[in-house]
Amino acid sequence: MLAAALGARPAGLGEALAAVDGLDDALGHGLAHLDQARAARLEPLAAACAGSPLAGRVADAVAGIVAGTVTDDHLTALAGARSALLGAAHDALLAEADAALGRAREPWSAATVPARPGHLPAAGRSWLRELALTGWRRAGAELVGSGGRTVQALIAEPAARRLAVLLEGFAAELRAAAPVAPAARIPARRWADLWARALLLGRGGLATAGTVDADGRLLLLGADLHEHPTVVHAQVHGLLESPGRGVRLVRTAVAAAKVDAVSGPSVWRRLAAFPVLRAALARHRAIEVSGLPLTPGGDLIWQESRAALGGPADPFVTARVRLAAAVAAAPPPLDRHPVAIAEPVLLEGYAAGQSTFDLGGAEIAVDLDRLPAAGPLTPALVAASTSCLGLLRWDAGCWAVQPLAVRAAAGRRPVTAHTGDWALGPTGARAAGAEAAAGTVVDVLRERAGRLLRQ
Amino acid sequence: MVTEDGVAYERRSAVPVIIPVRPRKLAEVPFVELAEGRLQGVVSSRSDPRRLYASSITARRHGLSCHTNNNRPCGSLGGGQPCKHIGALIDAAVARYGLARVAHHLEADLPEDGADLGSGLRPGTAPDRAAEVFSSFLRHLAHLDLPPSTEPLPELQWFPAAAAVR
Numbered sequence: 243m244l245a246a247a248l249g250a251r252p253a254g255l256g257e258a259l260a261a262v263d264g265l266d267d268a269l270g271h272g273l274a275h276l277d278q279a280r281a282a283r284l285e286p287l288a289a290a291c292a293g294s295p296l297a298g299r300v301a302d303a304v305a306g307i308v309a310g311t312v313t314d315d316h317l318t319a320l321a322g323a324r325s326a327l328l329g330a331a332h333d334a335l336l337a338e339a340d341a342a343l344g345r346a347r348e349p350w351s352a353a354t355v356p357a358r359p360g361h362l363p364a365a366g367r368s369w370l371r372e373l374a375l376t377g378w379r380r381a382g383a384e385l386v387g388s389g390g391r392t393v394q395a396l397i398a399e400p401a402a403r404r405l406a407v408l409l410e411g412f413a414a415e416l417r418a419a420a421p422v423a424p425a426a427r428i429p430a431r432r433w434a435d436l437w438a439r440a441l442l443l444g445r446g447g448l449a450t451a452g453t454v455d456a457d458g459r460l461l462l463l464g465a466d467l468h469e470h471p472t473v474v475h476a477q478v479h480g481l482l483e484s485p486g487r488g489v490r491l492v493r494t495a496v497a498a499a500k501v502d503a504v505s506g507p508s509v510w511r512r513l514a515a516f517p518v519l520r521a522a523l524a525r526h527r528a529i530e531v532s533g534l535p536l537t538p539g540g541d542l543i544w545q546e547s548r549a550a551l552g553g554p555a556d557p558f559v560t561a562r563v564r565l566a567a568a569v570a571a572a573p574p575p576l577d578r579h580p581v582a583i584a585e586p587v588l589l590e591g592y593a594a595g596q597s598t599f600d601l602g603g604a605e606i607a608v609d610l611d612r613l614p615a616a617g618p619l620t621p622a623l624v625a626a627s628t629s630c631l632g633l634l635r636w637d638a639g640c641w642a643v644q645p646l647a648v649r650a651a652a653g654r655r656p657v658t659a660h661t662g663d664w665a666l667g668p669t670g671a672r673a674a675g676a677e678a679a680a681g682t683v684v685d686v687l688r689e690r691a692g693r694l695l696r697q
Numbered sequence: 698m699v700t701e702d703g704v705a706y707e708r709r710s711a712v713p714v715i716i717p718v719r720p721r722k723l724a725e726v727p728f729v730e731l732a733e734g735r736l737q738g739v740v741s742s743r744s745d746p747r748r749l750y751a752s753s754i755t756a757r758r759h760g761l762s763c764h765t766n767n768n769r770p771c772g773s774l775g776g777g778q779p780c781k782h783i784g785a786l787i788d789a790a791v792a793r794y795g796l797a798r799v800a801h802h803l804e805a806d807l808p809e810d811g812a813d814l815g816s817g818l819r820p821g822t823a824p825d826r827a828a829e830v831f832s833s834f835l836r837h838l839a840h841l842d843l844p845p846s847t848e849p850l851p852e853l854q855w856f857p858a859a860a861a862v863r
Binding site for chain 2: 259263387390394398400403404407411414417420421423428430432439443466467468470471472473474477493494495496498499500501503509513516537539543544545577579580581582584610611612613614615616621637638639644683684687688691693694696
């Protein structure tokens with residue numbers, strides 16, 4: 243039923259994405275280097291915004307690019323138009339997912355707090371402009387490298403952390419790819435996403451909304467791990483049972499900076515400041531929260547001092563008993579993008595293939611790229627699974643499920659594995675040994691750096 | 698490692714671009730990076746525990762530079778022959794990034810007989826970059842002193858933690 247319901251494509255999605263693709267390919271070649279054919283492919287973006295408040299600005303921006311006079315305002319208008327289209331795509335896709343899952347979602351009602359001023363210094367803005375004019379394909383080591391120095395000025399500024407984390411991940415990928423060979427494939431949608439996001443975030447365009455304090459019992463569904471060379475982020479999906487408020491689908495997340503040599507299970511060591519959350523993940527326990535700030539978008543702002551470890555709570559039982567009746571929050575309007583769709587689902591009674599689940603006649607893809615090295619889930623376990631607790635995601639035209647936990651029949655006895663099982667360290671002897679060796683990375687690096695600083 | 702396989706690579710928002718690598722031993726080469734048109738890094742001295750070398754190879758011209766943290770040139774880097782620190786740097790870079798990416802960054806021709814990258818370089822000398830390399834290392838390590846954060850980071854939806862090479 244789920245896969246069949248998700249087979250339909252929302253009306254207008256193809257046209258919206260084609261307009262986005264026109265801009266993405268232009269950014270690949272460089273806005274200063276567009277031939278007529280590529281410039282003409284920007285027209286659908288302007289046409290899609292006709293009748294919206296962005297209409298005039300986007301039309302001006304496209305005209306500016308064709309005339310070769312590109313200003314920062316033009317680039318902001320393009321990034322804004324692109325984000326608006328992808329936001330609309332997100333809304334249509336999420337509505338489809340909600341209908342397929344029977345999920346109730348509160349409408350967005352929060353008053354938006356005015357945007358704070360952006361944190362991107364002039365050097366950062368000019369770097370993003372130069373990248374757009376030059377194009378990912380022509381950007382050389384010097385242009386790409388200068389972005390790294392811009393970010394360096396941002397990382398120590400707490401208010402700019404979100405932007406710094408984004409720019410570091412983006413700059414690292416451009417560095418890894420430079421110089422781009424003429425025939426090489428480039429992740430055009432992805433880099434345009436990251437560029438547009440950085441531009442808008444740097445302009446302070448992404449407003450935040452106020453929070454309310456939440457109390458109750460948090461039952462965890464699973465951990466979704468994110469990582470790039472200098473950050474690790476554990477985003478935990480769960481159900482919040484509050485007296486008088488019913489059951490709500492929420493997320494909470496903790497992040498830490500790292501260096502690229504820290505990877506695999508030892509990334510959890512960087513999150514040592516959060517023992518309650520790690521223990522709840524590793525030991526499958528509920529969390530009692532009191533006064534934890536909750537955003538209108540359903541994000542609990544984690545604070546160890548307002549959380550205590552509760553009783554045992556099996557995420558599979560939580561999902562089976564409570565998930566269907568839980569109410570989801572609407573994502574903040576400016577965070578809407580298909581990549582942000584991550585809806586918890588429990589799948590049972592399917593036939594697992596190598597990278598698909600057959601849900602009784604209809605298939606859904608399984609995203610095996612999202613099985614983190616910091617947890618025990620492997621493609622083999624997923625292929626042997628009989629139950630899967632995961633996140634429903636959409637990317638490049640396809641729905642897929644990202645496993646957060648599976649029950650599998652491996653050998654004679656059933657095995658259960660969750661992405662957060664190693665939050666307090668790997669449980670198997672082999673993985674634990676490897677982690678212990680890798681866990682000394684930070685000590686080695688500090689000791690070597692100490693030799694420099696003693697000079 | 699840069700990955701490019703799979704369908705719809707161009708149209709995937711969350712396509713993995715950088716795959717985290719296996720942990721590598723850091724004691725000999727605590728820092729290696731492909732940056733600023735160079736392969737550069739920090740190499741520990743085998744004879745003097747207090748000494749570190751900043752070693753680098755420039756792209757295209759393959760100019761070599763190797764200096765200690767006391768700002769002395771490496772004694773065994775003479776006549777354009779790679780010293781053992783340069784050799785260790787290349788080995789660490791290949792372990793970290795893979796041979797193809799290192800060769801691509803250096804714009805080096807890989808010998809077809811499977812010989813290592815060092816033999817494919819035709820090195821010369823290059824200006825001293827030790828100060829830049831050491832400060833890049835220290836800037837990199839500054840990440841380890843940043844406090845953890847709990848504010849929502851929606852942009853990390855673009856950066857799923859990928860499976861390591863298992």
